[in-house]
Amino acid sequence: xxxxxxxxxxFAPELGDMSKEDFRxxxxxxxDWVADYFEHIEDLPVxxxxxxxxxxxxxxxxxxxxxxxxxxxxxxxxxxxxxALTHWAHPSFYAYFATSTSAPGIFGELLSGAFDNKAxxxxxxxxxxxxxxxxxxxxxxxxxxxAGLSGISYDTASVSSMHAIAAAREGVAQRIREEGMSGRxxxxxxxxxxxxxxxxxxxxxxxxxGLGQRGLRKLPTDAEFRMDPNALSEAIAEDKRNGLLPxxxxxxxxxxxxxxVDPVKEIVPICEEHAMWLxxxxxxxxxxxxxxxxxxxxxxxxxxxxxxxxPHKWLFTPFDLxxxxxxxxxxxxxxxSLVPEYLRTPEQEKVRSGSDYGIQLGxxxxxxxxxxxxxxxxxxxxxxxxREHCRLAKEFAxxxxxxxxxxxxxxxxxxxxxFRAVPSGQDAIRLDxxxxxxxxxxxxxxxxxxxxxxxxxxLTLRLSIGNIRTTEKQVRQVWxxxxxxxxxxxx
Ligand code: PLP
Numbered sequence: 001x002x003x004x005x006x007x008x009x010x011f012a013p014e015l016g017d018m019s020k021e022d023f024r025x026x027x028x029x030x031x032d033w034v035a036d037y038f039e040h041i042e043d044l045p046v047x048x049x050x051x052x053x054x055x056x057x058x059x060x061x062x063x064x065x066x067x068x069x070x071x072x073x074x075x076x077x078x079x080x081x082x083x084a085l086t087h088w089a090h091p092s093f094y095a096y097f098a099t100s101t102s103a104p105g106i107f108g109e110l111l112s113g114a115f116d117n118k119a120x121x122x123x124x125x126x127x128x129x130x131x132x133x134x135x136x137x138x139x140x141x142x143x144x145x146x147a148g149l150s151g152i153s154y155d156t157a158s159v160s161s162m163h164a165i166a167a168a169r170e171g172v173a174q175r176i177r178e179e180g181m182s183g184r185x186x187x188x189x190x191x192x193x194x195x196x197x198x199x200x201x202x203x204x205x206x207x208x209x210g211l212g213q214r215g216l217r218k219l220p221t222d223a224e225f226r227m228d229p230n231a232l233s234e235a236i237a238e239d240k241r242n243g244l245l246p247x248x249x250x251x252x253x254x255x256x257x258x259x260x261v262d263p264v265k266e267i268v269p270i271c272e273e274h275a276m277w278l279x280x281x282x283x284x285x286x287x288x289x290x291x292x293x294x295x296x297x298x299x300x301x302x303x304x305x306x307x308x309x310x311p312h313k314w315l316f317t318p319f320d321l322x323x324x325x326x327x328x329x330x331x332x333x334x335x336x337s338l339v340p341e342y343l344r345t346p347e348q349e350k351v352r353s354g355s356d357y358g359i360q361l362g363x364x365x366x367x368x369x370x371x372x373x374x375x376x377x378x379x380x381x382x383x384x385x386x387r388e389h390c391r392l393a394k395e396f397a398x399x400x401x402x403x404x405x406x407x408x409x410x411x412x413x414x415x416x417x418x419f420r421a422v423p424s425g426q427d428a429i430r431l432d433x434x435x436x437x438x439x440x441x442x443x444x445x446x447x448x449x450x451x452x453x454x455x456x457x458x459l460t461l462r463l464s465i466g467n468i469r470t471t472e473k474q475v476r477q478v479w480x481x482x483x484x485x486x487x488x489x490x491x
Contacts, residue, residue: 202216
């Protein structure tokens, strides 16, 4: 690289970071770029229209020896990266649980990148530690959760739930932290209970904690995909008779396939009777509790031992931010705290240090973005957006219900609609293939993205509304697309 290029025109200086002039210039360019991205996002296909491996094929195999200019790097964002993106920020993204970032959240991420705090101990980031305590308590209040629950952030619900189950296991007083579980003849099989609709992250948590898949008993659900409390009671009693040690129940408010809501209120007394930990997975639906009229869905959670919710799902928070609310922070701490000499601080007895409550040492400054989001939109502003998503979902569901060619596959308590095409004269096997073809057909247009599940062995399409930019215009458009695709598939 020539001297002239170094440190100017977007090239790195010989030593140190980018010049302040270049930082301003490219920083402003990038914010403009992001503003244009949101303005024109509907011109882009929702699902990346590339073949597997095609991005890799366009990237150099080896890293550049010399720095390249920011202009060249940013040009490749347009040329290489954007075409390889599936646009979660697109207002016609309806797959999985539709989620979206928001402007104050993006600003929070930008600042968090600048601060680069590792909030492992209070002193390594007092701001992150204390802002997290306050912001998560704001969210608790907005959701109407019990004041006995204390919040701590992790990256994902998968990790939050694993930590909850680890704390529950600590509570069984079998010296598992000290002795482990393998090779022990004194330890009965520990069991966790969840419905067959529970998210696979619970299975993974169980596996990670060494409880084994045998350690998770899946319970049947009723016609509306909710855990059957009688089946739970019987399973616990049977396991106890057989010498097992039931210690935790995972209920779900807002299951992944259908957003069904387990009857937490009826599950609570069963857990209390057997002195078992109740963890409630509200990864998706917890955000809806900020809307006063949807709070009833959380009934019973006030007596839960832990509740997980994901602001990165439906609270317009850029990935990642999951919150575990826990009633027994002492047990969580007992399960994970380990302070080597090099991390000892004079104030440690007086303050909370995030690393005491989980597997990670360093922790991101996640609370900043949520704090900015809650302050910018306000509780009522957030509730209004979620309420509107639910209204749109109900409207879409009403079109499905009114049509002879489509049917609803599950109730629609919130913003997820499960449905399928049922044109006359098709047998069950044909219907599965037909619905799959409709979904792939719609997705291939690039104008919308749907995903699917299986309910009662029937392939079911899922339309999830959760994007801050989705309006009635896009929902009408996807309904038209689905009907056009049905005509194509039947032709
Ligand atoms: N729990 C439920 C009910 C979910 O729907 C999901 C994801 O969709 C998860 C847990 C896992 O979320 P995460 O990706 O944050 O681990």
